[in-house]
Amino acid sequence: MEIIIHPTVKEASEEAARLIAKHISNKPDAVIGLATGSTPLPLYRALIEMKLDWSHVTTFNLDEYIGLPREHPQTYHSFMWENLFRHTNIKAENVNIPDGNAAAIPAHCAEYEKRILVAGGIDIQVLGIGSDGHIGFNEPTSSLASRTRIKTLTKQTIEDNARFFGSTEEVPKHVITMGIGTIMDARQNILLAFGQNKAKAIAGAVEGPITAVNPASALQMHAVTKVFLDDAAAGELERANYFRWVHDNKPDWQKI
Numbered sequence: 001m002e003i004i005i006h007p008t009v010k011e012a013s014e015e016a017a018r019l020i021a022k023h024i025s026n027k028p029d030a031v032i033g034l035a036t037g038s039t040p041l042p043l044y045r046a047l048i049e050m051k052l053d054w055s056h057v058t059t060f061n062l063d064e065y066i067g068l069p070r071e072h073p074q075t076y077h078s079f080m081w082e083n084l085f086r087h088t089n090i091k092a093e094n095v096n097i098p099d100g101n102a103a104a105i106p107a108h109c110a111e112y113e114k115r116i117l118v119a120g121g122i123d124i125q126v127l128g129i130g131s132d133g134h135i136g137f138n139e140p141t142s143s144l145a146s147r148t149r150i151k152t153l154t155k156q157t158i159e160d161n162a163r164f165f166g167s168t169e170e171v172p173k174h175v176i177t178m179g180i181g182t183i184m185d186a187r188q189n190i191l192l193a194f195g196q197n198k199a200k201a202i203a204g205a206v207e208g209p210i211t212a213v214n215p216a217s218a219l220q221m222h223a224v225t226k227v228f229l230d231d232a233a234a235g236e237l238e239r240a241n242y243f244r245w246v247h248d249n250k251p252d253w254q255k256i
């Protein structure tokens with residue numbers, strides 16, 4: 001894991017945006033995995049400002065709530081169109097988001113995995129992290145080899161996400177999420193975490209043991225994962241200063 005710590009969310013998000021922009025300009029038909037939540041919003045704003053050519057890009061989203069009408073403002077479908085896609089020239093047919101209203105969920109999940117393979121696999125997967133260490137919606141104790149499937153949210157995640165819905169009762173309990181195995185197959189992962197309430201999960205993911213109790217810790221086994229943090233999210237890392245030192249002393253050719 002490469003840990004990149006910036007004083008502000010803006011600087012961290014802009015560096016992550018430069019990395020994605022560089023990839024899309026080198027490979028116009030790139031396959032990009034996307035995440036939702038409040039964390040990637042500044043990244044998406046930075047990407048929109050760069051006015052990239054998305055016309056040949058294919059995207060796969062990590063997850064979706066089950067049972068909300070597709071046009072509900074809190075579906076990840078609505079989130080992605082509102083906060084990224086409608087500001088780009090991406091083709092609707094190249095956008096893939098799990099269907100939370102699929103009639104046969106296991107078959108839909110298997111088909112989603114197949115679509116990723118047919119697209120050539122994910123080049124860069126963007127990830128946030130839950131306060132309990134979840135990535136996508138892979139809650140603690142998810143199999144580290146899991147594939148796209150249905151999951152039941154923890155009470156903690158329902159409470160964390162209630163702010164988008166108005167009350168905990170309105171948050172769906174079930175979701176479809178790429179598995180940790182699916183995420184591990186991406187050629188590169190970019191995990192973003194900002195704010196003090198992510199500091200514990202990040203410390204566990206980066207410096208703790210690899211354990212299904214902190215699903216993001218599986219990324220220690222991924223060859224190309226960059227973790228973009230602000231100072232607050234890095235607050236519980238024992239080696240924060242080492243990570244800053246590494247970033248400040250990169251050879252020019254390695255800089256983003």
Ligand code: GLP
Nearest residue numbers: 036037038039128129130136137
């Ligand atoms: C949800 C999403 C995750 C996201 C997490 C954190 O659970 N499924 O992909 O990382 O929320 O959200 P936020 O970025 O708003 O803290």
